[in-house]
Amino acid sequence: MRVRTLLLAASLTATGLLTLPATTASAAPGAPAEHAEDFNGDGYADLAVGVPSGTVDGKAKAGYVSVVFGGENGPGGNGVRRITQATAEVPGTPEAGDRFGAAVTTAYVDDDKYADLVIGAPGEDIDAKADAGSVTVLYGTGDGFAQANTAARGEKASDAYGMSLAAADFTGDTDVDLAIGAKDKVVANLNPYAARTEPVMTYPMGGRAPVLTTGDFNSDGRPEVAVAYYTQNQPHTQSHVQLYRYSKDEARFGLAWSSDNSAANALAVGDFNGDGLDDLALGNCREIADENIDDPCGPEERAKGGGIHIHYGGGDEPIWQGQTLNQDTPGVPGVAETGDDFGNALAVADIDADGKDDLIAGAPGEAIGSASRAGALTVLKGGTKGILDASGAARAVSYQQNSPGIRGVAERGDTFGAALATADHNGDGRPDLAAAAPGENASAGGVWNLPSVTAGGTVVTPNSLGLPASSHPYAYGAVLSR
Secondary structure (H helix, E strand, O other): OOOOOOOOOOEEOOOOOEEOOOOOOOOOOOOOOOOOOOOOOOOOOOEEEEEOOOOEOOEOOOOEEEEEOOOOOOOOOOOEEEEOOOOOOOOOOOOOOOOOOOEEEEEOOOOOOOOEEEEEEOOOOEOOEOOOEEEEEEEEEOOEEEEEEEEEEOOOOOOOEOOEEEEEOOOOOOOOEEEEEEOOEEEEEOOOOOOOOEEEEEOOOOOOOOEEEEEOOOOOOOOEEEEEEEEOOOOOOEEEEEEEEEEOOOOEEEEEEEEEOEEOOEEEEEOOOOOOOOEEEEEEEEEOOOOOOOOOOOOHHHHOOOEEEEEOEOOOOEOOOOEEEOOOOOOOOOOOOOOOOOOOEEEEEOOOOOOOOEEEEEEOOOOEOOEOOOEEEEEEOOOOOOOEOOOOOEOEEEEOOOOOOOOOOOOOOOOEOOEEEEEOOOOOOOOEEEEEOOOHHHHOEOEEEEHHHOOOOEEEOHHHHOOOOOOOOOOEOOEEOO
């Protein structure tokens, strides 16, 4: 389900860190390229940012989605749309606590050339059912967006449908399906034009949003739903990363693979070793229940400061043993320190077009000098052995707001790298990185666009976009479309 892009080759410095060459951007394509984030079909990927804490029509935390259109110089100078439940095409009404935009993803639901926007509102009240939650699909058109419909409604109070989202063709009928994270459950909509859902799995999750992604781990041409969740409330002190597969014969989802007792705050799928099989990366991986002697997140010492564990594709399911790294791993910049939250956000792209995906990891808790939780991100190069080479070392480069070419200054609480996403925002055929710092400027927040995943680019903030005042901090960038 990944779209590969073409880049010039990367090089290594004498220190062994990955560097990306400065290149001349090619002209934007004459016909629109199909990006999963191109809502207006102009060939540039757009940036969708959920602002669930935003005030709408005086309603605190009613929430909205800020769509920043891409262009030759990236997002920021090409127009912006603010999508709320007061927008003409969108069902519903803004109400305090709806948290519209708490989760955002994109897909081609209606099979035209315009990407569509899928939005979760876990605080939506349905009739008399408080916080039942809802999911809305908003359809892209040549001028941005057209009609919308409700794709899911919570069945009872506190269901909180729309806490997390993922989209793929799980059934193999060529139509897009939705996986929807809710309180203590995941459901699926196999027809996003109607608000009908069916169960994927149910288990106590401590009230947290399940982490969702998709990948074809058994190489049958149909992706599975990957779910990460945990709870620390007795008697359900458990942590799991699991895969659920849709069975055509049984017309339902079933458990296909489980990494018991591993908890992850982020999941990402890529082909990091170039063997043609999907690999699953677990970000900020650690053991919650402390019952499994098999170390599901790899060696325990690699969990310090946040560890990343990668299950490589095995043709039928991800292999149990893989690679584990943190900031104490050779070749990874920095030092593993408690609270770094290394891997708390993950993104994937084949940055240098070598046929092996690269992994970008956010560490929003990283201290920069005396500035605690200023945040950083690390670009980890894929290779024939995966993210680590045969000696167990990585090739990587790190960026933070004090890095040359990165705008701003690293300050306490910025949490740079708290959310990450990759897309070709400037139309040059190479992936760009959107890196959020939702704690920037007293939690007003902002999103840095790093062209070709290098220093430079633009920054969008609530102030630069002219967003209306909010009674709660925007935390702009805490929710990015994936």
